Amino acid sequence: MIEIVPLERVDPTDVEALLDAAFGADRKARTAYRMRDGVVALPALSFAALDGQQLVGTLQSWPVALESPDGRLTPMTLVGPVAVRPDIQRSGLGRTLMDALITAAGENGHDALMMIGDPEYYGRFFDFSADATTEWVVPGPVERRRLLARISRPGGVPAVGRIIPDPGFASGRIAA
Numbered sequence: 460m461i462e463i464v465p466l467e468r469v470d471p472t473d474v475e476a477l478l479d480a481a482f483g484a485d486r487k488a489r490t491a492y493r494m495r496d497g498v499v500a501l502p503a504l505s506f507a508a509l510d511g512q513q514l515v516g517t518l519q520s521w522p523v524a525l526e527s528p529d530g531r532l533t534p535m536t537l538v539g540p541v542a543v544r545p546d547i548q549r550s551g552l553g554r555t556l557m558d559a560l561i562t563a564a565g566e567n568g569h570d571a572l573m574m575i576g577d578p579e580y581y582g583r584f585f586d587f588s589a590d591a592t593t594e595w596v597v598p599g600p601v602e603r604r605r606l607l608a609r610i611s612r613p614g615g616v617p618a619v620g621r622i623i624p625d626p627g628f629a630s631g632r633i634a635a
């Protein structure tokens with residue numbers, strides 16, 4: 460029986476080990492990590508999947524901002540990494556974690572989600588797409604088709620800008 464709990468309830472060392480197993484130990488050089496450099500994960504939008512005491516899946520979310528060319532900041536939520544222990548991948552756990560995230564995002568007013576991920580998965584099941592991101596700049600290499608967003612905010616978000624860690628949340632000054 461797998462239980463979804465707040466990520467805060469698990470040992471960070473176990474989270475790091477699971478992420479290494481899912482993505483490789485060189486994962487921290489990825490562009491997604493640079494986008495949230497210096498901010499802390501959002502507790503209400505970060506989850507662990509436990510099988511008994513065993514950590515078998517994680518999902519973290521981070522406060523970022525889309526900075527327009529005129530300096531205006533549009534708050535957004537960066538989703539990921541999403542990771543399932545390799546030996547139990549493709550048994551529905553990724554979907555369970557993402558369903559928990561979509562529900563919590565709706566309840567907490569996070570109406571502009573973004574991530575770097577496979578559109579074949581995050582588009583197919585969760586309505587993410589690269590349509591809104593074509594002119595976004597990110598701090599490192601990215602396959603444009605994998606730069607995804609899911610925007611339900613009235614009026615949407617700007618088409619042009621660069622993604623940065625949300626300065627209001629930098630260094631963990633504000634945790635939400």
Ligand SMILES: CC(C)(COP(=O)(O)OP(=O)(O)OC[C@H]1O[C@@H](n2cnc3c(N)ncnc32)[C@H](O)[C@@H]1OP(=O)(O)O)[C@@H](O)C(=O)NCCC(=O)NCCS
Nearest residue numbers: 481541542543548549550551552553554575576577579580
């Ligand atoms: C990507 C990941 C989170 C998906 O979670 P999961 O529990 O393995 O997958 P689920 O059981 O929720 O979904 C299974 C379905 O999604 C499909 N799927 C899973 N990962 C996919 C991917 N990266 N691309 C396309 N389809 C994928 C499966 O083929 C399956 O489809 P089916 O039902 O038609 O057979 C998980 O596999 C993982 O941690 N992978 C390692 C990290 C990784 O490679 N991430 C790449 C995306 S960022």
